[in-house]
Amino acid sequence: MSLTRIAFIGFGVVGQGLAEILVEQKEELSERYGFNFQVVAISDTMKGSVYDENGLHLQKILDIVKATGKINDYPEGIKGWDSQKTITETNANLIVEVSWTDIKTGEPAISHVKSAIKCYKHIVMTNKGPIALAVRELLAMAANNGVQVRFEGTVLSGTPAINLGLNNLAGVQISKVAGIVNGTTNYILTEMEKGLDYTSALKQAQELGYAEADPTADVEGFDALGKIVILANVVMNANLTKDEVSCQGITKITPQDIETAKQEGNRWKLIASAEIQSDGSVKAAVKPEKLPLEHPLAAVSGPINALTYTTKHLGEVTIIGPGAGRAATGYALLTDILDIHRTITRP
Amino acid sequence: MSLTRIAFIGFGVVGQGLAEILVEQKEELSERYGFNFQVVAISDTMKGSVYDENGLHLQKILDIVKATGKINDYPEGIKGWDSQKTITETNANLIVEVSWTDIKTGEPAISHVKSAIKCYKHIVMTNKGPIALAVRELLAMAANNGVQVRFEGTVLSGTPAINLGLNNLAGVQISKVAGIVNGTTNYILTEMEKGLDYTSALKQAQELGYAEADPTADVEGFDALGKIVILANVVMNANLTKDEVSCQGITKITPQDIETAKQEGNRWKLIASAEIQSDGSVKAAVKPEKLPLEHPLAAVSGPINALTYTTKHLGEVTIIGPGAGRAATGYALLTDILDIHRTITRP
Numbered sequence: 001m002s003l004t005r006i007a008f009i010g011f012g013v014v015g016q017g018l019a020e021i022l023v024e025q026k027e028e029l030s031e032r033y034g035f036n037f038q039v040v041a042i043s044d045t046m047k048g049s050v051y052d053e054n055g056l057h058l059q060k061i062l063d064i065v066k067a068t069g070k071i072n073d074y075p076e077g078i079k080g081w082d083s084q085k086t087i088t089e090t091n092a093n094l095i096v097e098v099s100w101t102d103i104k105t106g107e108p109a110i111s112h113v114k115s116a117i118k119c120y121k122h123i124v125m126t127n128k129g130p131i132a133l134a135v136r137e138l139l140a141m142a143a144n145n146g147v148q149v150r151f152e153g154t155v156l157s158g159t160p161a162i163n164l165g166l167n168n169l170a171g172v173q174i175s176k177v178a179g180i181v182n183g184t185t186n187y188i189l190t191e192m193e194k195g196l197d198y199t200s201a202l203k204q205a206q207e208l209g210y211a212e213a214d215p216t217a218d219v220e221g222f223d224a225l226g227k228i229v230i231l232a233n234v235v236m237n238a239n240l241t242k243d244e245v246s247c248q249g250i251t252k253i254t255p256q257d258i259e260t261a262k263q264e265g266n267r268w269k270l271i272a273s274a275e276i277q278s279d280g281s282v283k284a285a286v287k288p289e290k291l292p293l294e295h296p297l298a299a300v301s302g303p304i305n306a307l308t309y310t311t312k313h314l315g316e317v318t319i320i321g322p323g324a325g326r327a328a329t330g331y332a333l334l335t336d337i338l339d340i341h342r343t344i345t346r347p
Numbered sequence: 348m349s350l351t352r353i354a355f356i357g358f359g360v361v362g363q364g365l366a367e368i369l370v371e372q373k374e375e376l377s378e379r380y381g382f383n384f385q386v387v388a389i390s391d392t393m394k395g396s397v398y399d400e401n402g403l404h405l406q407k408i409l410d411i412v413k414a415t416g417k418i419n420d421y422p423e424g425i426k427g428w429d430s431q432k433t434i435t436e437t438n439a440n441l442i443v444e445v446s447w448t449d450i451k452t453g454e455p456a457i458s459h460v461k462s463a464i465k466c467y468k469h470i471v472m473t474n475k476g477p478i479a480l481a482v483r484e485l486l487a488m489a490a491n492n493g494v495q496v497r498f499e500g501t502v503l504s505g506t507p508a509i510n511l512g513l514n515n516l517a518g519v520q521i522s523k524v525a526g527i528v529n530g531t532t533n534y535i536l537t538e539m540e541k542g543l544d545y546t547s548a549l550k551q552a553q554e555l556g557y558a559e560a561d562p563t564a565d566v567e568g569f570d571a572l573g574k575i576v577i578l579a580n581v582v583m584n585a586n587l588t589k590d591e592v593s594c595q596g597i598t599k600i601t602p603q604d605i606e607t608a609k610q611e612g613n614r615w616k617l618i619a620s621a622e623i624q625s626d627g628s629v630k631a632a633v634k635p636e637k638l639p640l641e642h643p644l645a646a647v648s649g650p651i652n653a654l655t656y657t658t659k660h661l662g663e664v665t666i667i668g669p670g671a672g673r674a675a676t677g678y679a680l681l682t683d684i685l686d687i688h689r690t691i692t693r694p
Contacts, residue, residue, distance in 0.1 A: 158661050160515035168507035170685045299646045313678035314505050317668035322661055331660035338517045343690045
């Protein structure tokens with residue numbers, strides 16, 4: 001396809017972040033990567049929806065959403081199509097799935113992905129839920145229909161953790177992946193090293209927007225759990241479910257634990273890991289670990305994330321970068337879109 | 348192409364390294380990546396050449412080369428074709444260019460690449476010379492003829508530095524790339540930190556095989572210079588030649604310099620960098636820099652390499668991994684081959 005026609009399912013922070021990047025870089029994307037696009041539809045449960053088969057004026061929509069929050073105020077196009085109709089009946093050939101989704105059931109994102117695959121449309125997404133719950137099924141369906149499902153943003157946001165493991169390290173025989181995949185807990189641990197207790201460090205993380213009002217998913221390790229399941233299943237070809245992975249967060253780490261580690265020349269990090277066992281199965285875990293200060297992951301501080309692949313041909317390969325943020329997550333979608341474009345159009 | 352037919356131009360350490368990986372992983376590559384191949388030809392100026400349009404028995408050739416060093420001892424196939432004839436007249440559709448090449452002129456590798464492009468064959472290579480000298484010309488020719496020229500192994504060997512910057516970070520607006528791209532000098536500096544003087548550290552590096560008998564290219568920074576020119580021209584779209592880049596090696600660093608840096612909380616590293624200037628041009632340099640110990644590159648020690656991309660949407664993204672070695676460089680070729688396969692066959 002020489003023209004990519006995009007439909008947004010959901011238009012919250014991440015979707016708007018991508019839309020802003022697309023507007024800003026439209027010319028560069030065309031000149032440098034030969035990537036030409038139109039956004040033909042946007043459908044959001046709260047903000048309304050619009051479809052124009054000849055393309056929407058994306059900056060105008062961004063302005064309207066900022067001003068009134070109502071996509072229906074856009075003066076042209078067809079209004080009122082819900083997400084399913086937008087996926088199946090518009091002329092979009094690539095779906096950006098960034099709807100609000102229940103992390104426990106993965107819905108409605110899983111249904112959105114299935115609908116898109118059924119009508120032979122590529123999908124990019126950043127929702128962790130559907131991928132942690134159903135990635136093998138979705139990838140198999142997509143392969144059958146000759147379309148791509150991409151989800152770089154589900155782990156380390158735009159930092160290319162998944163595409164690194166899946167494509168750049170293809171054939172390298174990965175035996176283990178381990179890293180710091182949750183920025184909130186890494187920030188809290190870094191601040192505790194500086195002398196704060198857990199409660200004060202958490203409060204500071206909340207004030208800075210790194211932690212949510214209910215921090216359970218981060219501090220109990222559940223967020224990291226979802227990410228390591230994705231990495232194991234996608235990069236290491238495992239078939240794990242969340243309840244097969246032991247999970248321990250950072251809530252029980254005391255200032256005394258921090259101090260003891262320091263005296264030993266160690267540092268606490270919340271490590272998510274998955275490793276191939278001698279019987280060929282993959283075992284994964286999330287738990288706080290004391291790393292020696294010389295360890296590459298020990299130096300990763302604050303909200304930064306990092307992942308180390310242990311491989312046969314390359315030894316250890318580590319990637320370090322941001323794990324969250326509006327621009328970084330919006331960019332994760334762009335990198336997937338450009339890679340789909342590249343694999344479709346390259347000779 | 349569902350069957351990749353490979354011709355090796357050159358069959359030294361790197362070529363044999365790739366051949367061993369291909370033999371060992373043949374089944375996995377087919378099952379997991381749908382990658383099926385035959386090696387149909389090998390042509391080496393010293394060892395001789397063989398061509399069989401129906402495929403060679405690769406393990407048998409590896410055994411023969413190990414035993415007698417003479418490819419002509421292989422019992423079947425057509426003998427005696429030189430590199431040009433092997434590129435242009437065999438039924439290979441992918442050329443592995445690993446010939447012995449003069450780093451100053453880039454020959455004969457540049458001619459090999461041009462011949463391959465002219466007959467519409469993809470090329471993977473690890474020779475730095477041709478890429479540092481002529482990458483823009485070669486990529487333009489390749490694009491015109493609808494084939495791919497890939498060279499991941501020219502920087503950080505198999506650690507995916509180039510494909511990371513070029514593909515995974517596509518569209519992210521890279522403003523700077525800087526890193527440790529020469530393992531020999533990094534090993535020497537690490538040993539000098541431990542108390543050795545320059546001469547003893549160099550001698551130790553030579554004994555371990557990290558440095559060559561004539562270490563000039565490494566210790567004067569010329570190797571790093573070639574690599575930063577490649578990164579600037581490929582990833583940042585610059586058009587630099589080597590003589591436009593200032594280059595200073597590590598030969599003048601004294602134990603006193605090392606000690607002073609230590610007292611300041613710093614560490615010497617040989618840093619190659621390229622940065623976009625306010626007028627849009629790209630300026631590159633190779634020189635020893637004192638980095639604070641907290642800097643991510645300061646922690647990279649021994650023969651390990653690392654590269655940090657400074658980007659608009661992701662801030663800093665760093666990759667750390669091996670920069671040399673038989674398996675790592677052989678693997679660099681495999682990752683390029685698999686990515687060509689992926690971009691050709693993915694929906």
